[in-house]
Amino acid sequence: MSAALMSSSSLNLPPLPSPWVWRNGAAAMVAVGLHALVLGLLLAQWPSSVPEAPQVRTLTTRLITLAPPAPPAPEIVPPAPVVPEPARPVVEETPRPDPRIEQQRLEQAALARKREQERLRQEQQRLQQERAERQRQEQLARQQEQQRLAAEQALAAERAHQAEAAAAASRQYLPIAKEAPDYPDRALNKGIEGDCTVNYRVNPQGRVENPQVVGDCHPLFVRPSLSAAKTFRYQPRLENGKAVAVEGVKNTFHYRIE
Known part of the structure; x- marks a missing residue:
């Protein structure tokens, strides 16, 4: 064929294919080769043994009554964020007061x-x-x-x-002056002691009248007792502003040797 082409100079040769055709042909050949390679690999790894018979398994079922499913909770849709509007300047008009x-x-x-x-x-x-x-x-x-x-x-x-x-x-008679009697010498020499009570009357002028010895009195003490009683002076008793006499006034003299 080549010789025929070379010897025939008068024939019109067809135009050579373009580079694009060459690139497509090469790509097709590469694709065919890749497929052949994959097919060979699959055939090489394919199992040659006969698979075992499947085992028979018994399935046991049990009837269980279940409660009806709870209704699904409503889906909470979060509220859409509120986008605040931009603040607008508020212009207040001041009303003019009525006069x-x-x-x-x-x-x-x-x-x-x-x-x-x-x-x-x-x-x-x-x-x-x-x-x-x-x-x-x-x-x-x-x-x-x-x-x-x-x-x-x-x-x-x-x-x-x-x-x-x-x-x-109206007051009682009160003694103003009283003098003690003298101790008799004979009684003093003999160591005689005793008491002698004298009863008398106080006249309106406060003087003693009619003194008398009463009770037991040693004879040696009678005279000094009467003499001492006559020297007594009293503030007279007053009744309704008038001085009166007081009867039956008594005074006891005590004779003691110390």
């Missing part, structure tokens, strides 16, 4: 101040009146207390004066 309303407000405030001042003034007057009334009551109470104390003092003085007058008008 008449403003005037009324000022008048009401002035009237309220006047009422408050009047209330405070009345409160101060009330407090001053209460203070003055309390001071007057305290002064009156002090005066009454002083009058009561003065009356009590006057009453006490009157009672003391009456008691003193009553005591002065």
Whole structure:
């Protein structure tokens, strides 16, 4: 064939294939070779032994009654995040006050101040009146207390004066002067001791009258006892402011040797 092609110079040769055709042919050959290689590997690893007979297994079933499944919990869908809107500047318009309303407000405030001042003034007057009334009551109470104390003092003085007058008008006789009798020499020499009681009368002038010895008395002690009794002086007894005589006054003389 090659010779025929070479000898025939007058024939028109077909155009040579383009490089793109050569590249496709080479790729196809490579793909066929790869498939042949994979097929050979599979055949080499394929098991040659006969598989064993499958074992028969007995399946045992048991009927179990189960409770109906609980309803699925509702899916909680988280709320969509709230995207705050951008703050917008708020422009407040200040209303212009009505002059008449403003005037009324000022008048009401002035009237309220006047009422408050009047209330405070009345409160101060009330407090001053209460203070003055309390001071007057305290002064009156002090005066009454002083009058009561003065009356009590006057009453006490009157009672003391009456008691003193009553005591002065009616009092017991009181001894003013008493002198001891002389110890008889004979009794002293003999060592005689004893008591001697003398009974007498005190006249309105406070002097002793009619002394007499009563009871047991040693004869040596009679005379000195009577003599000593006559020297006694008394403050006379007063009855209704008048001095009276006192009967049956007794005095005992004790004679002892020391």
